[in-house]
Amino acid sequence: MSGGKLDPIDRKILAELQADGRMTNVELAKRVGISAPPCLRRVRALEEAGFIRGYHAQVNSRDLGFEVQVFAMVGLNSQAEADLSRFEQRCRNWPLVRECHMLNGEIDFILKCVAPDLSTFQSFLTEELLAADNVITVKTSLVIRGAKLEPGVPFDVLEARAAEVD
Amino acid sequence: MSGGKLDPIDRKILAELQADGRMTNVELAKRVGISAPPCLRRVRALEEAGFIRGYHAQVNSRDLGFEVQVFAMVGLNSQAEADLSRFEQRCRNWPLVRECHMLNGEIDFILKCVAPDLSTFQSFLTEELLAADNVITVKTSLVIRGAKLEPGVPFDVLEARAAEVD
DNA sequence: CCGTTGCTTGAAATATTATTGCGCAAACCG
DNA sequence: CGGTTTGCGCAATAATATTTCAAGCAACGG
Numbered sequence: 426m427s428g429g430k431l432d433p434i435d436r437k438i439l440a441e442l443q444a445d446g447r448m449t450n451v452e453l454a455k456r457v458g459i460s461a462p463p464c465l466r467r468v469r470a471l472e473e474a475g476f477i478r479g480y481h482a483q484v485n486s487r488d489l490g491f492e493v494q495v496f497a498m499v500g501l502n503s504q505a506e507a508d509l510s511r512f513e514q515r516c517r518n519w520p521l522v523r524e525c526h527m528l529n530g531e532i533d534f535i536l537k538c539v540a541p542d543l544s545t546f547q548s549f550l551t552e553e554l555l556a557a558d559n560v561i562t563v564k565t566s567l568v569i570r571g572a573k574l575e576p577g578v579p580f581d582v583l584e585a586r587a588a589e590v591d
Numbered sequence: 592m593s594g595g596k597l598d599p600i601d602r603k604i605l606a607e608l609q610a611d612g613r614m615t616n617v618e619l620a621k622r623v624g625i626s627a628p629p630c631l632r633r634v635r636a637l638e639e640a641g642f643i644r645g646y647h648a649q650v651n652s653r654d655l656g657f658e659v660q661v662f663a664m665v666g667l668n669s670q671a672e673a674d675l676s677r678f679e680q681r682c683r684n685w686p687l688v689r690e691c692h693m694l695n696g697e698i699d700f701i702l703k704c705v706a707p708d709l710s711t712f713q714s715f716l717t718e719e720l721l722a723a724d725n726v727i728t729v730k731t732s733l734v735i736r737g738a739k740l741e742p743g744v745p746f747d748v749l750e751a752r753a754a755e756v757d
Numbered sequence: 758c759c760g761t762t763g764c765t766t767g768a769a770a771t772a773t774t775a776t777t778g779c780g781c782a783a784a785c786c787g
Numbered sequence: 788c789g790g791t792t793t794g795c796g797c798a799a800t801a802a803t804a805t806t807t808c809a810a811g812c813a814a815c816g817g
Contacts, residue, residue: 431655436655439648439650439655442647442648442650443647443648443650444647445645445646445647446612446613446645446646446647446648447612447613447646449802449803449804450803450804450805451802451803451804459766459767460766460767460768461767461803461804461805462766462767462768462804462805462806462807463765463766463767465804465805466765474654475651475654476650476651476654476655477648477649477650477651478649478650478651479611479612479648479649480611480612480613480646480647480648480649481608481609481610481611481612481646481647481649481742481743482605482608482609482612482643482645482646483643483644483645483646483647483742483743484605484608484609484642484643484644484743484744485641485642485643485644486743486744488640488641488642489597489605489642489744489749490749490752491744494692496692496694496701513738513739516738516739517738517739520745520747520748521745521748522739523739523741523742523743523745524737524739524740524741524742525737525738525739525740526660526662526734526735526736526737526738527734527735527736527737527738528662528732528733528734528735529732529733529735530732530733532732534738535662535732537742539744539745541748541752566694566695566696566698566701567694567695567696568692568693568694569692569693569694569695570692570693571690571691571692571693572679572682572683572691572692572693572700573679573682573683573688573689573690573691574690574691575689575690576647576649576689576690576703576742577647577649577650577652577689578650578652578655578657578705579686579687579689579705581686582686582687582707583655583656586656586707615773615774615775616774616775616776617773617774617775625794625795625796626795626796626797627774627775627776627796628775628776628777628795628796628797629794629795629796631775631776632794633794758817759816759817760815760816760817761814761815761816761817762813762814762815762816763812763813763814763815764811764812764813764814765810765811765812765813766809766810766811766812767808767809767810767811768807768808768809768810769806769807769808769809770805770806770807770808771804771805771806771807772803772804772805772806773802773803773804773805774801774802774803774804775800775801775802775803776799776800776801776802777798777799777800777801778797778798778799778800779796779797779798779799780795780796780797780798781794781795781796781797782793782794782795782796783792783793783794783795784791784792784793784794785790785791785792785793786789786790786791786792787788787789787790787791
């Protein structure tokens with residue numbers, strides 16, 4: 426990647442692959458307006474440069490028996506770096522915790538959790554999360570429904586900015 | 592899909608594709624222990640049955656110029672269904688809002704937002720979100736760092752449950 | 758102004774992969 | 788038992804990915 430800068434074609438590639446990660450390379454090439462070989466090279470370069478971190482199937486948790494999704498707002502006793510790291514490491518080892526973000530403000534961490542049912546989550550909450558070292562406060566909120574679920578980047582905003590630069 | 596039930600091979604397929612959505616079908620077949628054609632048939636069936644909702648490249652927002660990630664906890668004035676839906680619809684039209692979850696408890700919605708910089712987010716916050724009809728409270732928290740980012744389902748938990756059934 | 762360098766492209770060739778068609782075996786059911 | 792269903796895998800075919808290579812093009816320095 427020459428200098429780490431992306432041209433409009435690269436951005437379009439990223440946008441397309443974000444929308445459909447299994448698109449064939451020929452289809453992708455057609456959409457971004459170049460032929461297949463350079464398109465593939467660009468994709469590889471984007472992967473190597475870390476712009477693309479991976480590809481994942483989006484699986485329907487509910488159908489798989491994970492009826493419950495919960496956000497947990499966690500407050501810690503100590504915010505020393507060592508303690509923060511220790512808590513993060515714990516989160517990595519809890520399968521029910523799918524995302525863990527460190528925040529500023531009075532909440533130290535927000536966790537996105539899943540569970541097969543409420544009682545499983547409650548057990549986790551009381552026996553694991555609340556019982557964990559250094560954890561002071563946990564406020565939980567059940568997800569009633571998800572209205573928009575598009576992790577990633579809004580490429581339309583990106584294109585608007587790129588246009589301004591011209 | 593015969594009745595909608597999944598056997599261990601199906602679950603393994605889902606787990607593998609969740610981990611790497613661009614895996615070739617032959618590789619996938621090798622890993623789950625069957626030959627390519629039935630493997631592909633299973634994948635197609637899983638897609639049709641809705642267990643797989645799509646495939647997406649995970650793009651690195653920071654590299655693309657989205658330095659800021661924010662969780663916004665939103666409280667509404669009215670929780671009438673029509674008002675909730677209207678707010679959800681707004682969220683779908685805001686590019687900076689990437690996820691919108693309706694919660695129980697005192698927070699009505701949690702939004703995961705991204706922005707190129709703080710001032711962009713502030714403008715969005717004051718001119719769009721806070722200005723929106725029916726919005727009473729918005730508490731925001733900047734994401735300092737993400738420690739675990741694995742949306743989806745913990746298949747190890749799933750397998751443990753399946754084993755119990757035996 | 759021209760040649761060199763560095764970089765990117767696209768056509769063609771080749772290697773892999775996806776996909777279809779079909780026969781086979783096990784499980785299930787009357 | 789015989790018929791039906793279901794899912795498997797082999798083999799053939801179609802599509803795709805990937806490599807190879809020659810050519811185009813801009814920047815640069817003589």
